[in-house]
Amino acid sequence: MFVLGPNRYGKAETRVVRVTKHGDAHHIKDLNVSTALSGDMTEVHLSGDNGAVLPTDTQKNTVYAFAKKHGVGAAEDFALLLARHFVDSQPAVRHARVAIEEYAWERRGGQSFVRSGRETRTCVAHYDGERSWVVSGLTDLVVLNTTNSEFWGFARDEYTTLQETHDRILATAVTATWRHSGLSDWDKSYEKARQALLAAFADTYSLSLQQTLYAMGSRVLTDCPEICEVRLALPNKHHFLVDLSPFGLENDGEVFYAADRPYGLIEGTVAREDAPPAGPAWE
Incomplete structure (x- = not known):
């Protein structure tokens, strides 16, 4: 006999650039988003029944849609927003992990930017339906x-x-x-x-x-x-x-x-x- 151990699945490295326009002054958020979902996923592993599986393509599309609908402020807030959505909207999902890398740009005019030589900012947000926690x-x-x-x-x-x-x-x-x-x-x-x-x-x-x-x-x-x-x-x-x-x-x-x-x-x-x-x- 075999027992299915801990598992998760998701969409890795969805690249999204959100431009916010305030007249002639534009702002950029440049993110690399990876999602991972876990929960009641036994059947997909044992029998191939995909009924509990939210496609990874859907997870990617959610990142883009939320960037438009909600904007992108702090990376941690965006990661928490996504994590809560996946858990609260999918009965089979019990836990969501959203990891983000953020790349900095320096302004060189109202609409002109140069990629910054700074470090890469990171965060990982978790949500399990009741608690959320964040590592930056x-x-x-x-x-x-x-x-x-x-x-x-x-x-x-x-x-x-x-x-x-x-x-x-x-x-x-x-x-x-x-x-x-x-x-x-x-x-x-x-x-x-x-x-x-x-x-x-x-x-x-x-x-x-x-x-x-x-x-x-x-x-x-x-x-x-x-x-x-x-x-x-x-x-x-x-x-x-x-x-x-x-x-x-x-x-x-x-x-x-x-x-x-x-x-x-x-x-x-x-x-x-x-x-x-x-x-x-x-x-």
Whole structure:
């Protein structure tokens, strides 16, 4: 005998660009939306009966229709709106997960924009018919300190060749997600959390990337009381001094080779002592 385990289905990466026009001043919201639904889906798996299945094409169309009907404000609000619609309108659906990536554009005139080089804003909203919960975040926030970073005193074995350093470049591409204690002013909260991450990275004299991770998570919790937990993934974007001695040149920490792989990957969570259990919020 076999038993069907947890399952879900949906439409991944629906790209929608919503233009809002206020006279000659236009505004853009550029989103990548992924929906996933779960519930009473046993028969479609066991017998192929599609009676409980809302087509993924319908989910895609709903994203476009809601962008027109309701507009797009904060990504978190749009994700919650979609999640509640799918659960409340479909008897077989018990849980909806809506994940959004948002791409920033910078205004260059009333109707002219340039794609921003900023990070990608992210959010994941869940709704189960009674409760809703949201995780916000960002990815590809690339930061670099040219000094104030060391790495020494580490464990060694017979395969260790890395030399200790008391002055190095520290660079990473931050992926951060944070869990809210409740509903929030999403845009304001996002900017506060982003600034906290940047400030902590810049202000921390780093003896390890782990130390920097903890400082960044702690700063977010200090500056953002509405956030109860932060998860961070920091790839160490290594910069190695180039040996210029064959050319009769000294390299006093001025010329580096930026290696893309392999790289160290440092991950961790910083939470308030009284943070409620995460449950399925991070899924």
